[in-house]
Amino acid sequence: MSNVSSRRVIYWVLLAVLILLGLYGAYQRIVVGKEVANYGSLVPWGLWIALYTYLAGLAAGLYFFASLGTVFNVEAFKPVRRVASVAAMVALSAGLLHVWFDLGHMERFWEVFFRPSPTSIMGLMPWVYTIFLIVVAIQLYLDYKGGDPAQIKALGIVGLLLAIIFSGGEGALLGVLGSRPGWHSGLFPIRFLVSGVLTGGAGLLFLVGFFWKDEAERASLMRWLTGIVLGLLAFNTLMEFADISTALYGGSPAEKAALDKVLSGDLAGAFWGAQVLLGIVIPAVVLFFARENRVLVGLAGVVLMVGFVAARMNLLVPVLSVPELEGITNAYHSARLSTTYFPSLIEWFITAGIIGLALAAYTILWDWLALDRPKGA
């Protein structure tokens, strides 16, 4: 027991450190302004937007697995419906916090609610997120109050549709830009949707592998999850290969230049080391050969999630770092006109703070709402 307590103390100290770093970063961001970030006019988005799209996808994926229990009546997933739903809400909120810090005018975030442009995917998305969060909150409330299962299922269907819309919408947000040949692909919404469900599955593998106490439920869940995650991992890899190989073979110079940066340029380490090794190879090997080992499977889930953060960065940054017109980089001189991007310390601090805050909130909610004991509600 004392062992568990000391682990918990270490965990909370770590979270406190992350949150303190975040608070320092937030202070710098608010007082100094945008100068603390390393993105610029050539690479206008960086770590925060990559994590926003990643976390929104993760939220959609987690909610998909909750829906397997609430909407599709898959018995194995019924016990984790609350774990997954609350995790989805927390992940989405963490993603939205990243966007908030990214805005040039943080104080004007409310404009997106009161004057959304109907032609902008980004303009419509805040409403989709908000309605999703409200729907999931009501669904959880009814679930805890022992409400009508038909109502809970109906809300689950609405929530799932919204999750599909915003998850695919993240891909569409980039895919619609004809000015960026590296993104302009009809596969993008599908890729974002699939990778979202995949990371959601990986997140659940971690939670179930490490924290689920009921052995029978855990075994059943892990059988389902390893199968789904392996299948989606194969499908996602196939889609990535299709996109990369066709672009390499017949893509525009801009597409090829972006891919060169990823495959053999300054981002090669992030691609081969993080995206391929952590995001594909290690999880695939563990889930295939050691699926009975709950600790290894849980760790594979974490490793996969980290690999997919790198994948999102590799999708975002290289395409932006290819100048729209040849010669732009020599036409004037400013640090904001760099074709390379690596997040600043303050960007990392703010991300650390948001992740710390999200983990703290989720841990408190886990205990407070007894997320892992849905039968007793």
Place this chain on the structure above:
Amino acid sequence: MPVIPRVMEMENALIRMQEDIRRALQKPAEERHWVMVIDLSKCVGCESCTISCKAENKTPPEVSYNIVLEEEIGTYPNVRRAFVPRPCMQCEEPPCVPVCPVGATYKRPDGIVAVDYDVCIGCRYCIAACPYGARHADFGETYTGETPNPQPYEEAAVFEYGEERHRTEGASPIGNARKCHFCLHRLDKGLLPSCINDCIGRARYFGDLNDPDSLVSELLGERQAFRLKEELGTRPSVYYIS
């Protein structure tokens, strides 16, 4: 036929363009179509357009509405340089407008793509969407900020979009997306955009394409012209002739 001295010819062009825009301003805005014509054979890459724009709009280091792209053609020692000035293209189908989540970027009836600094949230989606790299994020930097304080001219009033603003304390346009607007504040007063005024080789022309008597209509009628990245269907309002 008398030969008009070069200086006179240039002055005549300026006077004529001035008259063109004053005539255009008599028409309803939706009947105007402001275009810029750039004669690449006259551009010497002096960047006077860039400096003129900087002086007029007091843009910070990370923002440059006008740039001049340089390309080296050939192999040493048989090389020459080509210069392509690049303001905002003021596209007829601007990719930056539909993506703006709050409608802060919009197309005016006269064809100019404008930014409402008081609404723009600084998401930079428009920067990602522009195929010409013509949009910039204002990060609040200054040229003289570490000397140790910004010099007064960096915080002097600017009159973009007809509104007086001082670039201080994180107030707009700091935090916003910014772009060339054909010096809208000058146009509304019947003045030419500053880069047109200050081009030393008279390589840049400006006027109303919907006016058949304007100098720009005449130039585009007589000369072969092209626009950048026409395959994207953005239909820029900046034409290049050579």
